[in-house]
Amino acid sequence: MESYKEIIELLKGQHPSGLAKLYQGYGRAFYSYCIQKWNLSEDEAWEVVYRxxxxxxxxxxxxxxxTQVDFDRFVYRVLINFLRQEYRSKKQKETGQVVYVDFSAESGSNEGFANYLNRDAIHSYYNQEGSEHPQLTSLKNALESMEQTDKDLLLLRAQNYSYDEIAKLxxxxxxxxxVKHHRAKKKLVEILNGQSNY
Known part of the structure; x- marks a missing residue:
């Protein structure tokens, strides 16, 4: 795989080979990850890769x-953002139901993507990231303690649904x-700060 520094310099300089080297280094890994871990069709996977x-x-x-890890982390986050959008849109069309993307599941695991890149450094990084942070556990517990509508509202807004879409869903x-979203966020913060038990 090309040096991440070389790829960055080529892209900053708008050199045509920058995209080619980026694709050579990551494109196939993206594609395989989309197909095998997220169960997208070939067309859906290529669409995510291109975007x-x-x-x-x-x-x-x-x-x-x-660092290489910083570069791979950024690349991974961009990919996951588009995967999340594609997966959410696909499932919503299929079921007509609200879809939450569970990143603790294998389909979205950081470790899974590291295996596709096949580098020890990034594998180690994502293994470390894969262990749940105590604050994330607290957030999950706080959300579970909230009323279902407030929880749904917070999670849907976090996944960039508009208020019109949320109302419909x-x-x-x-x-x-x-206003309800603002109040739900305030409740969540109070729960996390131990000031309230909803």
Whole structure:
């Protein structure tokens, strides 16, 4: 795989070979990951790959990526963002139901992607990331203690659903939904700070 520094310099300089080297280094790993871990079709997988590569070309020069791990972490996050959008859209069309993407599941595991890159450093990094942080556990517990509507509202907004989409998905009135979201966030913070038991 090409040096991440070389790829960054080529992309910053808008050199045509930058995209080619990025694809050579990551494209096939992206594609395999989409197909085998997220069960996308070939067309869906290539769409995610193209959107990921396009975004990396446009955005990667705006970040200070000092190490290979920083570079791979950034690349992974961009890929996962598009995978999440594709997966959510696909499942919603199939079922007509609200879909949450569970990143603790194998389909979205960091360790799984590290295996596709096949590098010891990134494998080690994602193994470390894969162990759940205590704050994440606290957040999950806090969300579970909330009323279902508040929990759904917070999770849907976190996945970039609009208020109109949320109202439709949850079958509730959009009136004051923004205010309800603000109140739900306040409740969540209070629970996390140990100030309330909802």
């Amino acid at each position: 990921t590569l396009e975004t990396l070309v446009l955005k990667i020069g705006n970040y200070d990526l000092l 949850l079958g509730i009135d959009n009136n004051q939904l923004k």
